[in-house]
Amino acid sequence: MAGDNSAQVADDALRARKLTRAGLVRVELIPPPASASPFVTTFFRVQCDETEIRDVQPSSIGLVAVMARGSGHMHFLDGRVEASHPLMVLTPTSAATTFEVAGPWDAFGAMLSPAGWAALTGLSATVHGNRMMAAADVLPPRLVAACERLREEFGSLENHQMADLLCEALMPSLRRLPPGHAELIGTVAEWLAQSLSPELAELFARCRYGERQVQRLVERYFGLAPRTLARKYRALRAAVLLSRPGVTADDIAAVQDHFYDQPHMIREMRLFAGRTPARIADPDTPYLSAFLDLRDFSEGGSRMAPIPDDLRA
Template sequence: MASKTRQDMALLAARAGRYREYAPPPALRRHFSRLWSHRLGDGPPATVAVVPDGYCDLLWIDGRLAIAGPDRTAAFPLIRPDSTVIGARFAPGAAASWLKTPLSALVGLSVPLADIGRKHTREYEARLRDCSDPAAARTLFGRLLEEATRDEEEPPRDAAVIFAAADSGHPLSGLFGRLGMSERQLRRRCHHHFGYGAKTLERIRRFQRFLDLCRRQGAMPLARLALEAGFADQAHMTREVGEFSTLTPTVILDQLGMRKRPG
């Protein structure tokens, strides 16, 4: 686990600068669950923690297109002050198909899209560099995604079913009969679609339920927050939250701005 200094200084990515998510247009919804942009201010650089969420993202950052693979632990990217990152979050199962690469090969990595071999990448990068400002780049980024996905096949249905079960807190072992898979087959599919096995995906989505509860129910006592999120108890929550974020539950509650402080 990170040192206390890092815990005290790190900011969840959504709390650093100006982070915005928005729904993709209908033409992209088969392949991307969200589009987003993140603008850092022009002040001193902060230590930004990008925490695991079970997804893979396509980024426009520092003049190039890149793939941010799925994470097992918090990443601390170096982002220049006064810069804007534009991103698209792949829908469950879409990334491995779109990239022709199993996500197990991309865990914890940021890889230039050109290195993966997607056609037209250099052309798209040149067009994005010609944009006059971040707003124009966001608009063009969306249009380029529509061009790139026009002939892509539908993402495999089983990935969406697996992700939805993990997201809801239902044990993935209950999917064996529904999907006609053995435990070994399910594990293989999880590694292909998400980068890691079913148990890790379940833990990461439980951590994300904790973050969502912090945003909506910040005044809830920690012990109850742990149970609502699906942890065995508060100690279990503290261990898991620390592993995935390097932060304590209390620090996250404070950062997300919902904890009631004395007046």
């Protein structure tokens, strides 16, 4: 993982600062058509009329965003601060990140799957992870042109029209992944889905590649080594489970059993989700709450790491 203890302390201090209040940030999620769902988790619209906006983005595969209004910067775990771009790509992140926007803020974009990131950029999620990059430096020209048009016509388009515009350019822009690599991405998703704490040996047993090649390919497409990837999805799914209304004592105990102890669970959630268990359902984290709603991990198909039926598996 990038960063050292001093960077973690500084990041925790930043996250402890007051975040934008609930209700001030409006997030709408627009599901992609079935043809795009293997590559796009969701389209989204984010709006806020405040002049100073601060929130947390949990660790993610990456996203494309058109910033129609507002500009900002993101704080990464290793202490780097990078500025936004009017047309930008947030590359896969290995930990939760804090962002600040000078508003008013109005943005539209697409959250990508591992296959979507790879097929659109052709870049390694490890080598190019934890960055905010200009879209023209990363995306195919046809998709960049669609983003430019979207920004020019932003005020006259409905959300579904913006999603359609991006989708029309996105689908022909996709690079074909090697069949074995596409199969591995699916295998990793199945492996993560079997348990909150899947065994690494089980992944290697499922793959046609040797252990060293599996390690390399998982890092390329997911931005993390398999063991750390399992930790990430354990923490994110635990955050979702603990934030659900009416979560039972049995479910809480089952989730806690996947961690060494409570301090370990708190550290992992803070690292990957950006919040401790006590603040996961905090109403003053609107963007984070919307992200976790999106990543409710309850659906199969192209969704990564759905929550298993047996939480003690």
